[in-house]
Amino acid sequence: MQLPQFEYIRPKSLAEGLAALAEHGDKIAIMSGGSDLLLNMKFRLEGPAYLLSLNGLSELQQLEKLDDGSLRVGAACTLTHLAEHTIIKECYPALRAAIFVVGSRHVRNMGTIGGNICLETRCWYTNQSKIWRDTREGCFKTDAEQCHVIKSAPKCHALNSTDSGPILMALDASVVLASHTGERIVPMREFYQNDGVEHTVLKPGEVLTAVVLPPAKGRSVFRKLSQREGLDFATGTFAAAVIGSNEQPESVSLVLGSVAPEPRVMPQAEKILLEGGLTDEAIDAAADVARRALLEVTNLFTPTFYKKRLIKVLVKDALLELRDQRVRG
Numbered sequence: 001m002q003l004p005q006f007e008y009i010r011p012k013s014l015a016e017g018l019a020a021l022a023e024h025g026d027k028i029a030i031m032s033g034g035s036d037l038l039l040n041m042k043f044r045l046e047g048p049a050y051l052l053s054l055n056g057l058s059e060l061q062q063l064e065k066l067d068d069g070s071l072r073v074g075a076a077c078t079l080t081h082l083a084e085h086t087i088i089k090e091c092y093p094a095l096r097a098a099i100f101v102v103g104s105r106h107v108r109n110m111g112t113i114g115g116n117i118c119l120e121t122r123c124w125y126t127n128q129s130k131i132w133r134d135t136r137e138g139c140f141k142t143d144a145e146q147c148h149v150i151k152s153a154p155k156c157h158a159l160n161s162t163d164s165g166p167i168l169m170a171l172d173a174s175v176v177l178a179s180h181t182g183e184r185i186v187p188m189r190e191f192y193q194n195d196g197v198e199h200t201v202l203k204p205g206e207v208l209t210a211v212v213l214p215p216a217k218g219r220s221v222f223r224k225l226s227q228r229e230g231l232d233f234a235t236g237t238f239a240a241a242v243i244g245s246n247e248q249p250e251s252v253s254l255v256l257g258s259v260a261p262e263p264r265v266m267p268q269a270e271k272i273l274l275e276g277g278l279t280d281e282a283i284d285a286a287a288d289v290a291r292r293a294l295l296e297v298t299n300l301f302t303p304t305f306y307k308k309r310l311i312k313v314l315v316k317d318a319l320l321e322l323r324d325q326r327v328r329g
């Protein structure tokens, strides 16, 4: 499959890139590693007239410890660089675990954290060649007002499969979004939207320039289930972060990934653990809530009953692992 024609823009600075974005409006796409975007272009799911590459921008490739102990990670850092970085290994092991299961070594060498966070949603009916798609009517993602997954749905139900998104949400990270008019900071928990087409709050002309992780505190865990061990998108992911003891946690953050157009926070399950502590009963109840929460979501690759059972086991196993971790301040 060949790429469509486009003009390649390689800015010398972020400011130059932001100016290009402002000038070309909806005709321009942002490319970091290109490991997902270029495939979508080959599939004719995207056909931008201009492609803005963030590849050469060293200002987006830095890791910086901030005065308050937070870590600012440039959006163009590759996943391999991050997975091998000492600070990530020692202070944010669950984030490392999430990054380390993205695709394969080759994908991680090209793929960036910014691209992974902004990853397009995926759908069984849409992420296909144009010839395949032409055998049926279009959908919200292409050129029609319908969803093939849920026929009556008023919006797109493609899945958000980012592996880093759920754990960044659980760790209470934020992202820095820049445009030619300035910067804004958005908590990761508010970055995604429950719509397969408009799946993030990024506005036209904005670039995600960095992700900011709060000082490492407490314990966290990330689990991914997929059909194959490597080179596969998840059937389900689960990320959890707990501050405080098992008996009296001060905060609990639980996020399910790859089950909906956005990673799903589970407030009801969080409340159960906050009030009950990480006991066998509370963990069982939290896992059950996660299973029941899937009633309203769809799964495109496996039957729903299978996915529900799978999510319950995934959540329970991960929480038991978290309970056994050494308590950190």
Ligand SMILES: Cc1cc2nc3c(=O)[nH]c(=O)nc-3n(C[C@H](O)[C@H](O)[C@H](O)COP(=O)(O)OP(=O)(O)OC[C@H]3O[C@@H](n4cnc5c(N)ncnc54)[C@H](O)[C@@H]3O)c2cc1C
Binding pocket: 029, 030, 031, 032, 033, 034, 035, 036, 037, 038, 039, 054, 075, 079, 101, 102, 103, 104, 107, 110, 111, 112, 113, 114, 115, 116, 117, 118, 119, 120, 161, 162, 163, 164, 202, 206, 207, 208, 209, 231, 232, 233, 234
């Ligand atoms: C074989 C294969 C297996 C894969 N397996 C996985 C997997 O298991 N888990 C997983 O999460 N992903 C997987 N991917 C998808 C993808 O490769 C990774 O998510 C990767 O991290 C994307 O990063 P990138 O820099 O290449 O993004 P790109 O392809 O450059 O961009 C992805 C999207 O994000 C946008 N974007 C990129 N950077 C920015 C930015 N800084 N600001 C705003 N928008 C931006 C682009 O416009 C595009 O829409 C896989 C891909 C392949 C080909």
